[in-house]
Amino acid sequence: xLNQALVQDVIHEALTTGGDFAEVFVEDTFxxxxxxxxxxxDKSLSGRDFGVGIRVYNGFHSxxxxxxxxxxxxLLKTARQAAQAINGNAQVNxxxxxxxxxxxIHEINQLPQSVEKARKVNVMKNAxxxxxxxxxxxxxxxxxLLDEEQNVLIANSDGKFVEDKRVHSRMSIAAIASNEHDMExxxxxxxxxxxxxxxxxxxxxxxAKEAARIAVTNLGADPCPSGKFPVIIDNEFGGVIFxxxxxxxxxATSVAKGKSAFANKVGxxxxxxxxxxxxxxxxxNEWGSINVDDEGNKPQKNVLxxxxxxxxxxxxxLNGRIMDTEPTGSxxxxxxxxxxxxxxxxxxxxxxxxxxxxxIANTEHGIYxxxxxxxxxxxxxxxxxxxxxxxxxxxxxxxxxxxRGATLIGNGPKTLQTVDMVGNNLGHGAGMCGSLSGSIPVxxxxxxxxxSEITVGGRKEDA
Amino acid sequence: MxxxxxxxxxxxxxxxxxxxxxxxxxxKSDRFVCAIDKGExxxxxxxxxxxxxxxxxxxxxxxxxxxxxxxxxxxEFLIENALENASVLESEDVEEIYEGDSNYKDISFSxxxxxxxxxxxxxxxxxxxxxxxxxxxxRVVATNFFTMQSVDVEKAMYNSKGLSLEDDxxxxxxxxxxxxxxxxxxxxxxxxxxxxxxxxxxxxxxxxKAVQEAVSYLNPxxxxxxxxxxxxxxxxxxxLLNTFVTTFSAxxxxxxxxxxxxxxxxxxAGDNINLVDDPFLKNRMGSRxxxxxxxxxxxxxxxxxxxLTTLLHxxxxxxxxxxxxxxxxxxxSYKGTVNVAPSNFYIEPxxxxxxxxxxxxxxxxxxTNLQGLHSGVNAISGDFSLAANGYYVKExxxxxxxxxxxxxxNFFELLNEVNEVGSDLEFGPSTVGAPSLLLKGLSVTFE
Numbered sequence: 001x002l003n004q005a006l007v008q009d010v011i012h013e014a015l016t017t018g019g020d021f022a023e024v025f026v027e028d029t030f031x032x033x034x035x036x037x038x039x040x041x042d043k044s045l046s047g048r049d050f051g052v053g054i055r056v057y058n059g060f061h062s063x064x065x066x067x068x069x070x071x072x073x074x075l076l077k078t079a080r081q082a083a084q085a086i087n088g089n090a091q092v093n094x095x096x097x098x099x100x101x102x103x104x105i106h107e108i109n110q111l112p113q114s115v116e117k118a119r120k121v122n123v124m125k126n127a128x129x130x131x132x133x134x135x136x137x138x139x140x141x142x143x144x145l146l147d148e149e150q151n152v153l154i155a156n157s158d159g160k161f162v163e164d165k166r167v168h169s170r171m172s173i174a175a176i177a178s179n180e181h182d183m184e185x186x187x188x189x190x191x192x193x194x195x196x197x198x199x200x201x202x203x204x205x206x207x208a209k210e211a212a213r214i215a216v217t218n219l220g221a222d223p224c225p226s227g228k229f230p231v232i233i234d235n236e237f238g239g240v241i242f243x244x245x246x247x248x249x250x251x252a253t254s255v256a257k258g259k260s261a262f263a264n265k266v267g268x269x270x271x272x273x274x275x276x277x278x279x280x281x282x283x284x285n286e287w288g289s290i291n292v293d294d295e296g297n298k299p300q301k302n303v304l305x306x307x308x309x310x311x312x313x314x315x316x317x318l319n320g321r322i323m324d325t326e327p328t329g330s331x332x333x334x335x336x337x338x339x340x341x342x343x344x345x346x347x348x349x350x351x352x353x354x355x356x357x358x359x360i361a362n363t364e365h366g367i368y369x370x371x372x373x374x375x376x377x378x379x380x381x382x383x384x385x386x387x388x389x390x391x392x393x394x395x396x397x398x399x400x401x402x403x404r405g406a407t408l409i410g411n412g413p414k415t416l417q418t419v420d421m422v423g424n425n426l427g428h429g430a431g432m433c434g435s436l437s438g439s440i441p442v443x444x445x446x447x448x449x450x451x452s453e454i455t456v457g458g459r460k461e462d463a
Numbered sequence: 464m465x466x467x468x469x470x471x472x473x474x475x476x477x478x479x480x481x482x483x484x485x486x487x488x489x490x491k492s493d494r495f496v497c498a499i500d501k502g503e504x505x506x507x508x509x510x511x512x513x514x515x516x517x518x519x520x521x522x523x524x525x526x527x528x529x530x531x532x533x534x535x536x537x538x539e540f541l542i543e544n545a546l547e548n549a550s551v552l553e554s555e556d557v558e559e560i561y562e563g564d565s566n567y568k569d570i571s572f573s574x575x576x577x578x579x580x581x582x583x584x585x586x587x588x589x590x591x592x593x594x595x596x597x598x599x600x601x602r603v604v605a606t607n608f609f610t611m612q613s614v615d616v617e618k619a620m621y622n623s624k625g626l627s628l629e630d631d632x633x634x635x636x637x638x639x640x641x642x643x644x645x646x647x648x649x650x651x652x653x654x655x656x657x658x659x660x661x662x663x664x665x666x667x668x669x670x671x672k673a674v675q676e677a678v679s680y681l682n683p684x685x686x687x688x689x690x691x692x693x694x695x696x697x698x699x700x701x702x703l704l705n706t707f708v709t710t711f712s713a714x715x716x717x718x719x720x721x722x723x724x725x726x727x728x729x730x731x732a733g734d735n736i737n738l739v740d741d742p743f744l745k746n747r748m749g750s751r752x753x754x755x756x757x758x759x760x761x762x763x764x765x766x767x768x769x770x771l772t773t774l775l776h777x778x779x780x781x782x783x784x785x786x787x788x789x790x791x792x793x794x795x796s797y798k799g800t801v802n803v804a805p806s807n808f809y810i811e812p813x814x815x816x817x818x819x820x821x822x823x824x825x826x827x828x829x830x831t832n833l834q835g836l837h838s839g840v841n842a843i844s845g846d847f848s849l850a851a852n853g854y855y856v857k858e859x860x861x862x863x864x865x866x867x868x869x870x871x872x873n874f875f876e877l878l879n880e881v882n883e884v885g886s887d888l889e890f891g892p893s894t895v896g897a898p899s900l901l902l903k904g905l906s907v908t909f910e
Contacts, residue, residue: 028532037718040553045800046544050532051512063507068514068531078511085507117551138721176720176843183722183843224848226688226869226908257500259605259642337510374838379502380607380642380651383833383867407839407848407869410910455910457848457869 001026001122001153002052004097006072010054011157013096018058018088022079023156025294026052027336029114029148031372036124036143039132044117051336054079058088065341071251080418095159102164102292106285107298110158110196111167112147120145123171123199127208131175134212137219139183140176141212145169145199146191146335162296168441169198170287170430173208177215182222184404186214187389188375191287191430191441214371214390217402224391224406224458230366231396231408231454232359235373237429239348239444244377245384245412246277247444250304251330252319252342254379260383261413262310269309270413274352274422277305281329281345287430288346288443295331295340302328304347316342334438341437348445352422356448359421361397367406367456368392368399374431375408383413407457415451423448464533466515469611470621473517473538478623480542482519482526483776484560485624488755489515495535495582496901498610499589506610516797517541518560521549525558529797529824558779558801563626564759568752570743573631578615580635580661585611586640588664589637595670600678602643607651611637626757634748635661636892637669639675650864652677657892659746666753676831679854680864686855686909692827692882693870693902694820697889699830699851700897704810706757706836707874708895711738711765714782720843722875723771731771735813738766740775742806748896749806756792756801764790765808769879809896813884817899820885822859828907829854829861830870845874867910879900 007024014022028050035043052075053066055194063085065080069194124143131141177184188211192198233241246262254260262270271277281290281299290299295317303311315323316331319342332343358369368391375386386408393400428445470487477485491513498506516529526549530537589611597603615633620626638655654673658664690694695703709715716724723731732738742751742760751760756778764772776784777792780803793804821829831851842845848871854861 034551040555041551042529042554043800044548044551046528046540046548047798048528048530048532048537048540049798050530060506065508066510066512070532081509085504117547121551183720183841185841185843223871226906228870257605259607286541337512339506339508374835376834376837376895378651378834380605380640381649383850383871385839387838387848389834403869405841405846405848407835407850407871409850409867409869413910455867455869455908457850457908459846459848459871459873459906 001028001151006075007155008094008097010075010079011155012078014054014056015092015094017083017086018090019058019083019086020069020088020092021057021157022094023055023154024052025336027150029150029337031148032112032117034117034120034145036123036128037140039128041121052078052144053336053339054082054203055339056082056086058086058090058317058421061086062318062339065335076344077223088127092157093137094157095219097155097161098159099161102162105282105291106289108167108195112149112169112195115133115196119196120199127171127204128202131173131212134209134382135177135216137177137179137216138175138212141179142174144172154294156296157271160296162292164292166290167193167195169194169196169369171199171202173211175212175215177219179240182219184215184218186218187209189430193285193287193289217390217459218328218404221402221404224403224456226456226458228453229452229456230363230452231456232363232366232450233369233372234449235423235425235427235447237431237444238369238430238445239429240372240375241384241386242277242349243344243347243380244375245415248346248377248379248435249382249412250313251314252315252323255313256319256322259379265310266312267360268310269308271305271308271416272419273308275305275416276303276350277307278303279344280348282431283346285348286428286443287441288344290345293301293319293329293331296325297327297329297331299329299345314342314344316340332437332440334440338437342434343435343437344442346445348426348441349422349430349447349449351426351447354421356423356425359423359448359450360394362400363394363450364396364419366394368394377412379386384412403458405459415454418452419449420452421450426434442449464524466533469515469533469817473541474623477519477542478545478821482521484623485517485519486560486620487515487517488794488797489619490616492614492616494612495615496610496612497586497589499593499735500606500609502590502593504586506570514797517545518600521546521547523557524549524552524554524657527800529769555754556779556783558904560622560624561626561757561778562624563757567759568743570752572745572750573633577633577635577658578663583623586665587611591666592670594640595666596641596674599674600643602645602678602681603641605642606643607640607642609639620757628753628757630751643677643681645681647682650677650680652680655892657746667889680852683864683866684855686864686865688903688908692824693905694819694824694827694829695900695902696829696831697885697887697897697899698891699833700834701889701891701895702875703835703894704897705893705895706840708805708808708844709842711775713774713784713806714803716774717780717783722843722845723774726771727773729771730769731767731875732766733881735881735884736766736878737764737770737811738808739764739811740805747807747890748892749802751806754790754792755794758788758790758792759808760790775803775805777801783817805894807890807894807896809888809890810884811887812888812897812898814886815883817885817887820883820899820901821856821861824856827856828865829856847872848875865909870903870905
């Protein structure tokens with residue numbers, strides 16, 4: 001992508017003010033984004049993102065610059081701008097490069113760029129047909145297909161010179177059900193580290209129907225009551241709560257500065273002993289998986305919480321320096337526009353003993369969150385909020401009628417402490433995670449589980 | 464390869480491949496970001512990014528492609544992909560390349576004074592602000608996302624019908640989340656300032672505002688869950704309006720995703736609600752003299768005394784509805800396609816100050832910020848259920864903060880249930896602005 005001699009010169013230039021480490025990240029990415037709505041292909045956009053990011057460290061300080069100017073002068077100027085923010089006295093010249101192609105953990109069969117767009121369109125139409133025909137109240141279906149081939153080069157003054165090709169494919173299906181008074185939506189968005197084979201093998205009958213079924217269910221649902229309830233959260237994307245409420249607090253980004261509720265607690269009980277929380281970037285072809293992280297380190301399976309005991313954190317190189325800990329293959333970034341930092345890959349709560357049926361049968365009065373929506377968390381306080389996309393009341397151990405418009409609010413570390421049943425049906429769900437180093441693909445996951453009490457907000461005035 | 468050379472070669476090759484009309488949209492941005500943590504520069508970033516978007520009419524469809532690499536290989540990439548994209552499109556509505564208007568408002572949104580502020584001045588100010596924040600209150604324990612960002616964006620649009628437009632804008636904004644602690648309870652407050660005049664930045668004043676906001680959430684009161692009259696403080700009102708702003712787009716309406724479809728000419732809000740879109744405001748993020756199709760922009764009343772007078776249109780949606788475009792074609796960047804978005808969209812202020820609104824409240828809640836706006840709303844039905852922070856008001860006085868709460872309601876109902884519109888219109892770092900609003904009531908649940 002850039003020749004080694006030029007990259008070496010850029011690293012030298014970046015170290016002229018006494019920095020002790022320099023890194024160059026080059027990216028050449030091809031993207032397709034197609035949208036079908038109202039039965040027609042309404043948008044088809046292709047793009048090429050290309051740029052170079054340069055990072056310099058001096059101890060715990062760092063500077064980052066990036067550019068789309070790939071000329072020699074442009075790159076050296078960008079390196080100098082990074083160097084200007086550094087005032088060190090290290091005498092680092094940069095090790096000779098050890099050229100390496102990142103070992104492929106996640107096999108890709110059909111590169112997105114090699115597939116005609118008309119074939120992508122066919123899959124989208126199938127999905128729209130299935131969702132559209134699910135029920136006569138379905139008034140609109142939107143199908144979005146995204147694929148991406150990101151070619152990267154990561155080189156640094158330690159002699160690393162790694163190249164990798166990352167391929168992502170995702171389809172999101174949104175169905176709208178409407179009657180005279182209301183419109184409600186249902187959504188499903190599966191994705192993987194795969195090429196076009198992902199779309200060819202995707203079980204559209206399941207995903208498209210589910211999106212439509214959720215919309216139709218919500219259309220007939222009453223407003224959700226508000227108050228404090230035991231909440232059963234289903235598997236797959238249900239894991240988003242623990243992603244936000246715990247996962248982010250286990251990233252070195254917040255731990256290194258002592259800003260996380262989990263800082264300095266390794267070895268302590270932070271959750272009930274039925275909770276084991278894992279981040280694993282090596283699961284073959286999963287949406288959050290990687291061959292190599294954005295600092296050139298290999299991904300690994302990181303057990304973060306084991307039987308309730310905090311075992312470790314997700315660590316990138318810079319925060320690893322501050323924490324005096326080895327990086328864990330967790331340095332990630334959206335693109336050359338971001339310096340990498342510690343991020344999640346595929347994060348999940350490990351399966352427990354209970355069956356989902358047992359969990360429901362053991363709940364006298366509560367809320368069952370079949371599909372979770374998005375949410376956010378205040379990193380300083382751990383306070384979170386999440387939408388539930390499909391919710392039901394639970395009465396006397398049975399799933400009762402559906403309710404819509406429910407929101408969960410609470411405090412992450414406290415909610416973690418009140419998980420009281422963990423199911424045996426682990427599933428993963430694809431999402432985009434936004435943080436300091438941009439928006440990246442991650443999986444969240446868990447089995448069906450129950451939290452003894454969460455505050456539920458809804459529109460119904462008395463519960 | 465400079466952009467004009469790139470354009471000439473691109474248009475020539477595009478024409479050879481069968482494109483009828485073509486456009487090249489160019490954007491170059493220079494960015495500086497620094498973050499401060501406990502007196503030290505924690506993040507330092509500079510960037511220079513160039514990108515172009517090509518669109519062209521092929522077989523009556525508009526094909527799009529963009530690139531950040533201005534070289535020969537990209538010319539081929541743009542043409543091949545735009546052509547293939549046009550071939551798979553099935554849009555019934557014709558999107559066209561516009562030859563341009565005869566007059567564009569002569570106004571500049573660029574500030575040379577802001578551009579001349581040096582990196583050293585910016586960092587020194589941030590360090591001073593950092594000191595003032597810790598000095599302001601002993602309960603301050605940390606800051607988060609304490610960043611300053613300055614951006615300078617040059618845009619240009621060239622098309623094969625001879626249109627050539629250029630624009631240059633810059634802004635400087637800083638933000639801080641102040642974290643305070645008392646009796647082992649942690650609270651935080653956000654403060655954001657968009658700088659229009661560097662000569663008027665005041666670290667002490669900013670620090671006080673930021674710290675006061677954070678401290679105001681300490682020691683929450685126990686309050687009952689019920690239906691309360693609610694004051695949406697201007698920042699909360701703005702973020703709620705921003706979430707539902709797409710419902711005013713004719714594009715959203717034509718897709719059947721807006722409740723305002725077929726409501727033009729009807730009452731959609733109380734008599735006291737006026738919504739305006741003004742592209743000519745100085746120091747606002749959404750200002751523009753031409754839109755993303757090259758149409759000259761103008762000020763527009765969208766809601767007058769509660770009546771919806773128009774939706775926001777680009778040329779494509781206007782043609783479909785048989786009306787004139789309102790100049791609201793928008794492209795988030797060269798990475799996007801042309802859609803519809805407001806310029807500076809706001810609720811016109813009323814007469815009562817925020818303090819007067821509070822004084823007029825016998826019992827109620829002030830909502831100061833909303834969370835979960837990207838997930839806890841149904842943009843079509845207008846239903847929302849959101850996490851919120853705020854204060855409890857009794858007998859015209861703020862008694863103290865509440866616990867974290869959820870508020871639930873419906874945006875379209877709310878437009879008809881505003882008892883008072885405040886005078887304190889603010890935009891913050893947004894293209895949407897609102898004053899504080901006193902609402903008849905919302906269902907509130909406390910954690």
